Amino acid sequence: MSFRRHRISDELFTLMASGGGGAEAMRQLAAIERSKHLLLLRGVVLGARTAGHPGARDAADAYELLAAVQDKAPAAVEAVLCYPSVGAWLRTTVMELERDPARARPDGLAALAAAAAIRARAPLSVEVSTHDGSLVLPSLGVASVAEDRVTVRSTPEGARVGDVVIMPSGDAPGWRGLRRLTASANGHTLELMVDDLDPHRMAADVAGRLPDEELPWWRAALREAWQILTAHHPATADEIRLAYRVVTPLREPERGGQVSGTASETFGAVGVSAPPDGLTLAAALAHEVQHAKLGALQEVVRLTEPDDRSRFYAPWRDDPRPVAALLQGAYAFLGVSGFWRRQRRHQQIALYADAEFARWRDGTSKAVDTLMDSGLLTPAGRRFVTGMGRVLLSWLGEPVPAPAMANARHRAERHLTRWRLANGEPRV
Structure with missing residues (x-):
């Protein structure tokens, strides 16, 4: 897994200071965040070894599994390692290994390897630790399991967590999958995964599972917002399209209205409460993408x-x-x-x-x-x-x-x- 040094040019710095940046800024900032995730990934493996953590061997083995999957399906590994909640989990685990190793669970890297293999439809069998009766597979969903450890099997034909069948999207017995919101307008498409399951999805007042009957309202609001953004704010729309891959539902404020949020540790995710209309959502996305840009910039400046x-x-x-x-x-x-x-x-x-x-x-x-x-x-x-x-x-x-x-x-x-x-x- 390769690393690179990052530098923001004076020209791009000046453009970002004006509030802009566009697609080129987001590509460079996303590359910075990718490198941060890779450093944190390596930090989990090395930190577990240094701390003498009992899960150090499992973490190292999972790292090797990820590297093996990457050789054949780099896009699948990229999708998992750059997933927003993975950044938060990696950061938390590195900090716990430094400050309180007994709380850390570095063997959770096995779930990342399993998720990457499933996305790649690559053959893999790996034993993974569960937590509170469930196993989170980042970017895919959550399986309900009774055992403390369970075997995840991936094949070209499909995947299972123990006896639970993993669906590409949607639900099945013992499985809750992540759903998508998609909007197209003026020749541009925005695709967002609705992550209302992962415990590391955002450090905010997150809502629970979004009911199926509410999804059409969210889709309609996103379509209206995307129409407004692509028609009247094309540079901002480009930034949003490249910055965000996940939307996390937040709880509605007690006084009404809408709340939104972006966190530097979950780059790529935007949190919003139920949007009252497309214009409000468009303004919220224009607001939050600024936070995403500045947070990533401050990783290097x-x-x-x-x-x-x-x-x-x-x-x-x-x-x-x-x-x-x-x-x-x-x-x-x-x-x-x-x-x-x-x-x-x-x-x-x-x-x-x-x-x-x-x-x-x-x-x-x-x-x-x-x-x-x-x-x-x-x-x-x-x-x-x-x-x-x-x-x-x-x-x-x-x-x-x-x-x-x-x-x-x-x-x-x-x-x-x-x-x-x-x-x-x-x-x-």
Whole structure:
């Protein structure tokens, strides 16, 4: 399994600082995340050996099985090793082997080898440890089993976990498979796996298994969102198509609306609660892909200094934020501002789009000023945030109808008032 060094060119860095990047940025960032997964994979094997873990031999054997499958079916191994929840599991296992080896389960690598073999339809028989009566096969699904260890058999004709038959997608007795959402518009297709099973799918308030009867609603919302994105936001659509392969349903917030999330340890997955409509989902995806880009970029370029416990006001949060989180939010809302800036040319309810553009353009500009004054940006971080500010400055000069501007200012003032009542005067 090969490794490579990664470098972001000055040209691409500048383009990303402006909020963009497009397909080329996502390809390079995905390659960075792939290398991270390979390093973590090797870290599990070496960490188990160094810690004298009882599962070290099984982990090493599973690594060799993965390498053997890769020789014949590299795409299948790639699909499993780069799967979002695998990144989270690898990271957690490496950390546990360093801090608390008794909790670590490095022999879980056998499940990765089994999943890769099944995807490749390659002959394989491997014994795998189960957990709480189930076996998770990343990117495929979950088998219900009673034994602590079970044999997974893969053949060109199909696969089994013990006596449980594995279905390519969907459910069978003892098996719950991952389902897909697909949307096509304007010559482009977005395919997302619905992962509502893997315990490492996202560190967020995840929902349980999505009922079959709710899937048509999700598919309709995704089709509408993808139509909007490909028609009016083609560069963003390219980023989303290359960034995300998994959607994880999140619990709906108590106060209604929609929540979404992206985590650096599960690159390739986006979490969303049930979308009320396609426009809301499109805006959420435009928001979250910014988080995905910045998280991957920061794997190779440090933009902020270590946390010194300073906390700052963010116009989109009710709590004070550390500088790294403020940068993440500002970059995400730079993308949101750009989304509404483009969308207001096409939106039938123009007042709403104009107000959203003004609200987040102005709020993000203030957050950029806070970042520049924080003293907690690295030289690269100052360059990056300066690029963000340059784009926002040009947008601040764009006229917004008076009713929309009044709406945006009222919401901003109301948010700041609530924040002051809860947290005191913000640091600026």
